Amino acid sequence: MASIAHNVEHVLDRMVSFYSQRLRQVDVQKYFLLGKELGKGGYGRVILANDKKTGQRMALKFIDKSRNSQESYLREFSIASLLSSHPNIIGCFEVFFKTTFNLVFAQELAPVGDLFSLIIPHVGIPEDAVKRCAVQISNALEFIAEKGLVHMDLKPENILVFDKECHFIKITDFGFAKVRGTVIRSMCGSKYYMAPEMCAMTISGGLVVDGSIDVWAFGVIIYCLLTGKSPWRLASLDDDGYKRFVEWQNNVKMNNPPEAWRKIPTKIQRMFNGLLAIDYSKRSPSTKVLKYIRGSWKEEPVDSAKRKEGEDPIEMNSSEQSEDSLASHLSTSQSSSVSITSTLNSMSSSLLTRNTSGSQSKISPEAEVDIG
Structure with a gap:
């Protein structure tokens, strides 16, 4: 390595x-x-x-x-x-x-623009589109990791879309990217997607950059796409939404999820607990999502709700948190044993067909x- x-x-x-x-x-x-x-x-x-x-x-x-x-x-x-x-x-x-x-x-x-622009508040995007995004982002993150790099600022705004059904998406913006193993001493990226180890970083101790930072952001992105909400403002125990998630994750029975996670099917909750493991050394690789593609990721179908003019694409889950939208905050901040290729080939064409002409x-x- x-x-x-x-x-x-x-x-x-x-x-x-x-x-x-x-x-x-x-x-x-x-x-x-x-x-x-x-x-x-x-x-x-x-x-x-x-x-x-x-x-x-x-x-x-x-x-x-x-x-x-x-x-x-x-x-x-x-x-x-x-x-x-x-x-x-x-x-x-x-x-x-x-x-x-x-x-x-x-x-x-x-x-089409970026992935953020497609998210309907409190709804997200259609389940099949979420799955297509998850597979493609996982594919790209595996490639980035193989090159010895970490993106460091993965978020929906940095994922560009080539069709509205998300058959074809691409990661962009490598302004914060680092070589794996680099020691950083200040936070970088967008706070909603920052891993807890970065949020808890001290200047004196620094943080060794690792691909698990991207995996954490990937997990948060999938949650946002599924629900149209952000699970927390910051991965810190000062944040009620995150604190409840930590308490749930530390409960080995995992049979009483916080309200924010109750509409996520139990099997997919396990996927999230891998991608969003608090201990980065136990965090799943991005390819973890490939094991869950065939199951249901949403308990309720996406309705035909339309975004109101001027409404922000993602809003916070907790009513106790600020009404400030995720969009306003973002505007001010700046190898798995499963082969992805073979997995993609085995999936149904209706789910993963891409228009690669672009x-x-x-x-x-x-x-x-x-x-x-």
């Missing part, structure tokens, strides 16, 4: 060095027609763009120079490029440059932007 981490660190260092020599300042208006803003955060923003020469549509990520170093920008681009060969990780164009105020790189465009992990040379 240590050698894998060492090797990927070496590869990333070489990639950063290579890209730094090719990084040039350009006039973005000269080469691109810029469209609407697709998203923004503490790093900067993502904008729809058309290459004037080829007509290729893409998403340009503008990273504010005043808030991010060139080194971190190149490292993010290198990690994205390294992982983009996977069908469930966003494709990365070989287009990167700097402007007067920004560092920029291009990625493929997801036509898949593109690398863009052909003729589609690259000529900035020379």
Whole structure:
């Protein structure tokens, strides 16, 4: 394991060095027609763009120079490029440059948007779509782990959607990604999805980065997709929802779940208790979900409830907690023995059929932007 981490660190260092020599300042208006803003955060923003020469549509990520170093920008681009060969990780164009105020790189465009936008409050998304998402995210996380990396900020906003039924989704945004084994001394990512070991981290002690951090976030995401709610605000005993979950998990009988978990079928509760094990050393791999695909994940069918205009996609479970929406908080924060491939092949086509016509992990040379 240590050698894998060492090797990927070496590869990333070489990639950063290579890209730094090719990084040039350009006039973005000269080469691109810029469209609407697709998203923004503490790093900067993502904008729809058309290459004037080829007509290729893409998403340009503008990273504010005043808030991010060139080194971190190149490292993010290198990690994205390294992982983009996977069908469930966003494709990365070989287009990167700097402007007067920004560092920029291009990625493929997801036509539907992000997974967060599909969640109906208190409802979630259809069960079959949840299962499709779970399998694809698990697939991508296994690949990321094999490369010796940890995403560190897995959340619905960082999962892009290519069709509304979620046959085809991709993980994006590797700005917080770390090599496994790295020691961090401050929290990173979005608090709703942070693992308890990160929430309890001290600056002096730090935390050794491990793939189980991504698995925890994965478990929370599945819960949100199933219910349209977040199980807690923060994985800390100061949070009532989380405290009740810990008490339940520590009860070996597991026959009296907190109210927030009572509509989850008993068998699927076991899946969650693996993915969301408090002790990270006992946490299941992401591939745990593959054992549960054929069973029911919801006790009640999804109704046809429509989101009210302006209503936030996910709301809190506990009435004792703040009425502040998850969306507002997020806007201010910044190997299993089961083969996934064989499992996917054995599943029914109605559940896992994908439209892979939109898949593109690398863009052909003729589609690259000529900035020379």
